[in-house]
Amino acid sequence: MIQPSRTISSAVVRGFAGGVIFMALFGTLWAYIGIMGLQGLGTPLLLVTANAIGIVMFIGGASLMLAARKLKTPTSISKSNGKRIAIWFGWRRSDPVGNWRSSVDDGENVTSYHLGDK
Numbered sequence: 001m002i003q004p005s006r007t008i009s010s011a012v013v014r015g016f017a018g019g020v021i022f023m024a025l026f027g028t029l030w031a032y033i034g035i036m037g038l039q040g041l042g043t044p045l046l047l048v049t050a051n052a053i054g055i056v057m058f059i060g061g062a063s064l065m066l067a068a069r070k071l072k073t074p075t076s077i078s079k080s081n082g083k084r085i086a087i088w089f090g091w092r093r094s095d096p097v098g099n100w101r102s103s104v105d106d107g108e109n110v111t112s113y114h115l116g117d118k
Contacts, residue, residue, distance in 0.1 A: 010071040017064035020057055028054030 031050035035043055 008071065010068040013064055013068035013071060017061045017068060020061035020064060024054050024057035024061060027057070 028050055031054070032047065035046045035050060038046070
């Protein structure tokens with residue numbers, strides 16, 4: 001039985017970092033809108049707290065982006081996995097060179113998609 005790799009690729013970390021940055025920006029905006037709706041005396045303190053949390057999260061996401069550069073990139077798609085992906089999208093093998101064509105094409109103006117190794 002083949003053991004799956006336990007290493008985390010740089011794409012996974014970059015995706016996670018993008019989510020953290022997205023959450024920091026829109027979470028801070030959402031907190032600002034909510035705090036402005038309170039119209040109370042504690043508003044300045046709440047605004048400073050919300051901005052500080054947003055800045056810390058943004059810095060954390062940016063540091064994850066920088067750390068993702070040091071991680072290795074994933075290996076290429078295996079041949080069997082490439083075939084499986086092509087079938088999901090409705091592509092069929094058109095020639096022995098390795099080009100794939102959409103199964104909905106009628107033979108004219110066919111666009112070929114190359115998925116890597118033959």
